[in-house]
Amino acid sequence: MNSKKNFFELIKTDSGGRLGKIHTQRGIIDTPTFMPVGTAGTIKGIFTDDIIKTGTQIILGNTYHLFLRPGIKILEKFDGLHNYMNWHKPILTDSGGFQIMSLSKLNKIDKKLGATFSSHLDGKKFLLSPEKSIQIQKSINSDILMVLDECPKMTRDKKIISKAIDTSSHWAERCKVEFNDQKNKSLFGIVQGGIFPDLREESLNKLLKIGFDGYAMGGLAVGETQSDMFKVLINTVKFLPKDKPRYLMGVGTPSDILGAVKSGIDMFDCVMPTRSGRTGLAFTWSGKINIKNSKYKNDDTPLDEKCKIRYLNKYSKSYLNHLANSNEILASMILSLNNINFYQEFMCKIREEIQKGTFDAFYEKNIDKYN
Amino acid sequence: MNSKKNFFELIKTDSGGRLGKIHTQRGIIDTPTFMPVGTAGTIKGIFTDDIIKTGTQIILGNTYHLFLRPGIKILEKFDGLHNYMNWHKPILTDSGGFQIMSLSKLNKIDKKLGATFSSHLDGKKFLLSPEKSIQIQKSINSDILMVLDECPKMTRDKKIISKAIDTSSHWAERCKVEFNDQKNKSLFGIVQGGIFPDLREESLNKLLKIGFDGYAMGGLAVGETQSDMFKVLINTVKFLPKDKPRYLMGVGTPSDILGAVKSGIDMFDCVMPTRSGRTGLAFTWSGKINIKNSKYKNDDTPLDEKCKIRYLNKYSKSYLNHLANSNEILASMILSLNNINFYQEFMCKIREEIQKGTFDAFYEKNIDKYN
Numbered sequence: 001m002n003s004k005k006n007f008f009e010l011i012k013t014d015s016g017g018r019l020g021k022i023h024t025q026r027g028i029i030d031t032p033t034f035m036p037v038g039t040a041g042t043i044k045g046i047f048t049d050d051i052i053k054t055g056t057q058i059i060l061g062n063t064y065h066l067f068l069r070p071g072i073k074i075l076e077k078f079d080g081l082h083n084y085m086n087w088h089k090p091i092l093t094d095s096g097g098f099q100i101m102s103l104s105k106l107n108k109i110d111k112k113l114g115a116t117f118s119s120h121l122d123g124k125k126f127l128l129s130p131e132k133s134i135q136i137q138k139s140i141n142s143d144i145l146m147v148l149d150e151c152p153k154m155t156r157d158k159k160i161i162s163k164a165i166d167t168s169s170h171w172a173e174r175c176k177v178e179f180n181d182q183k184n185k186s187l188f189g190i191v192q193g194g195i196f197p198d199l200r201e202e203s204l205n206k207l208l209k210i211g212f213d214g215y216a217m218g219g220l221a222v223g224e225t226q227s228d229m230f231k232v233l234i235n236t237v238k239f240l241p242k243d244k245p246r247y248l249m250g251v252g253t254p255s256d257i258l259g260a261v262k263s264g265i266d267m268f269d270c271v272m273p274t275r276s277g278r279t280g281l282a283f284t285w286s287g288k289i290n291i292k293n294s295k296y297k298n299d300d301t302p303l304d305e306k307c308k309i310r311y312l313n314k315y316s317k318s319y320l321n322h323l324a325n326s327n328e329i330l331a332s333m334i335l336s337l338n339n340i341n342f343y344q345e346f347m348c349k350i351r352e353e354i355q356k357g358t359f360d361a362f363y364e365k366n367i368d369k370y371n
Numbered sequence: 372m373n374s375k376k377n378f379f380e381l382i383k384t385d386s387g388g389r390l391g392k393i394h395t396q397r398g399i400i401d402t403p404t405f406m407p408v409g410t411a412g413t414i415k416g417i418f419t420d421d422i423i424k425t426g427t428q429i430i431l432g433n434t435y436h437l438f439l440r441p442g443i444k445i446l447e448k449f450d451g452l453h454n455y456m457n458w459h460k461p462i463l464t465d466s467g468g469f470q471i472m473s474l475s476k477l478n479k480i481d482k483k484l485g486a487t488f489s490s491h492l493d494g495k496k497f498l499l500s501p502e503k504s505i506q507i508q509k510s511i512n513s514d515i516l517m518v519l520d521e522c523p524k525m526t527r528d529k530k531i532i533s534k535a536i537d538t539s540s541h542w543a544e545r546c547k548v549e550f551n552d553q554k555n556k557s558l559f560g561i562v563q564g565g566i567f568p569d570l571r572e573e574s575l576n577k578l579l580k581i582g583f584d585g586y587a588m589g590g591l592a593v594g595e596t597q598s599d600m601f602k603v604l605i606n607t608v609k610f611l612p613k614d615k616p617r618y619l620m621g622v623g624t625p626s627d628i629l630g631a632v633k634s635g636i637d638m639f640d641c642v643m644p645t646r647s648g649r650t651g652l653a654f655t656w657s658g659k660i661n662i663k664n665s666k667y668k669n670d671d672t673p674l675d676e677k678c679k680i681r682y683l684n685k686y687s688k689s690y691l692n693h694l695a696n697s698n699e700i701l702a703s704m705i706l707s708l709n710n711i712n713f714y715q716e717f718m719c720k721i722r723e724e725i726q727k728g729t730f731d732a733f734y735e736k737n738i739d740k741y742n
Binding site for chain 2: 040041042044045046047048049069070074077078084085086278297298300310311314315316318319321322323325326328329330332333
């Protein structure tokens with residue numbers, strides 16, 4: 001097993017939750033951590049310097065999107081995404097696999113070749129091999145790279161999932177070779193297996209043999225119930241090495257995150273805070289609210305009295321109700337920033353509670369609040 | 372003639388340009404000045420605190436839009452628009468007349484009653500009388516109010532324009548009565564008359580008899596050529612009192628502004644910098660550029676190396692080209708802010724050149740650059 005030493009530091013565990021630190025050349029990431037999603041090289045609707053103010057320590061870039069636009073040549077000209085978008089802290093990139101399944105119009109998986117797909121933008125055909133995925137991620141200059149995996153749509157057909165595991169394990173091995181133990185970069189494997197504990201274990205064992213710097217849970221948050229997802233986590237996480245970070249891809253609501261932290265997950269990413277923000281949904285410590293609702297029309301209180309970033313605490317719910325109902329850009333700007341800030345406060349609180357040994361009480365208090 | 376004393380201070384004139392100061396309870400406005408347009412209580416795509424950073428000293432609010440949404444009751448609850456949108460510097464409001472002509476589906480002008488119109492949002496019918504327009508503007512709590520005028524579409528039919536002048540003068544008088552010499556607020560009259568010098572003079576003389584704190588040129592920038600507009604200004608401005616501010620409504624490009632300043636105009640408003648920003652157009656000291664053009668794909672220079680607001684000088688044209696072509700909100704945010712900042716730098720430069728007595732050279736250098 002050939003993986004980075006001192007990459008992950010486990011500081012404390014409490015009621016299942018793990019407090020830790022990931023060390024990268026571009027900074028430390030306190031875990032459990034939430035990574036805002038910068039799909040096309042921008043966290044939608046938020047200035048890069050405001051992302052910093054929310055306490056965000058790492059963001060996610062989408063290989064599929066960045067490969068199509070602006071393209072690798074331009075990213076290489078800028079020595080990668082950090083300079084291009086003016087984000088100088090760590091970046092994790094996915095492999096492109098998930099978007100190929102979910103976004104592209106035609107896709108074909110070939111264990112030997114890779115994934116052939118048509119761009120959702122113009123229909124142009126591309127082949128993404130495991131090697132190519134790693135090469136693109138190197139051009140993006142990301143700090144944490146993910147292996148290319150086949151991520152089947154939610155299914156209970158064990159045969160389909162088994163086949164995906166077989167392909168994914170083979171690709172994971174090729175990714176590891178292509179990655180070639182880059183200094184200052186890390187490579188994560190992705191555990192597949194749907195909701196079946198035996199398949200998850202099989203997938204994991206294959207990855208453990210190859211050896212990665214961290215392990216992600218893939219193929220979740222694709223339509224299964226939250227309770228099914230938690231079951232998979234509990235059944236699988238126990239087999240994951242304790243000294244490596246664990247990443248639950250594409251998750252989720254604050255409640256999803258809370259349950260997953262309790263299962264021992266360290267890293268999360270999701271478009272929810274920004275996408276919700278653009279539709280008028282705001283996350284607050286009192287729960288999730290739809291600011292477009294007429295009950296906020298006369299409400300002169302802010303979303304969060306304590307939030308001084310960009311003077312967000314100076315904007316009343318009444319004003320936000322007006323902006324959101326008038327489709328004003330400023331509504332998306334304020335709500336997206338508020339939501340990312342809430343998510344980061346939520347993660348910060350989780351870390352504090354684990355540190356204090358009071359995580360379970362926090363879990364009980366909040367687990368049903370954000371469903 | 373009953374109007375505010377010491378409201379406008381004329382400091383210097385140079386080659387037609389006037390350097391001055393408007394004194395309001397919420398701050399001084401250096402003229403010539405540009406007022407960004409906050410149609411629905413937000414300068415589209417820009418945080419209120421960033422507007423301040425561009426050097427903006429006054430913004431414009433649209434009575435028509437604010438009356439429909441969020442409505443007067445809510446604005447009154449917040450003691451007006453300043454608190455509602457967190458903008459504590461001066462606000463000028465138009466009277467609603469222009470939008471009734473340009474936006475609402477059905478409108479009917481009645482000299483006695485006012486303007487009846489159907490909302491462009493839901494078709495609901497409203498009557499805006501001169502009195503009601505002033506009442507709404509008082510509820511908005513604006514610092515500079517405009518009289519309700521009939522603003523006919525561009526026409527060369529003198530009869531139509533004469534009739535509009537007759538109605539507008541009558542309404543102006545009623546607005547003045549309703550305004551009732553508010554302390555700490557000012558009321559401007561609006562000169563109509565199309566492109567006809569005699570009609571402009573007639574309209575102006577009627578307004579001068581009533582007496583206002585400032586005089587606006589209405590019915591321009593409605594489709595006539597720039598040269599026609601400049602002719603009207605030159606022919607009309609000479610009759611305007613020197614000790615009152617002069618406001619050219621809805622204008623314009625930097626070139627329009629430059630020519631109008633040379634004619635002796637002090638105040639401007641236009642949606643151009645923000646509206647252009649949302650379509651990928653950027654104003655720079657080298658001219659106007661379309662950032663979506665493929666020639667910027669590899670351009671690693673910023674729009675303005677000196678602009679440090681929100682680190683705008685850290686974003687390359689290449690990155691902006693990508694964002695704008697990907698329809699990312701951040702493109703609108705950056706370009707709108709850049710454009711407002713450029714407009715304010717342009718106004719600042721105009722004031723400096725008048726101060727130095729070198730306005731004519733600046734005029735010659737820039738008059739053809741932004742057409």
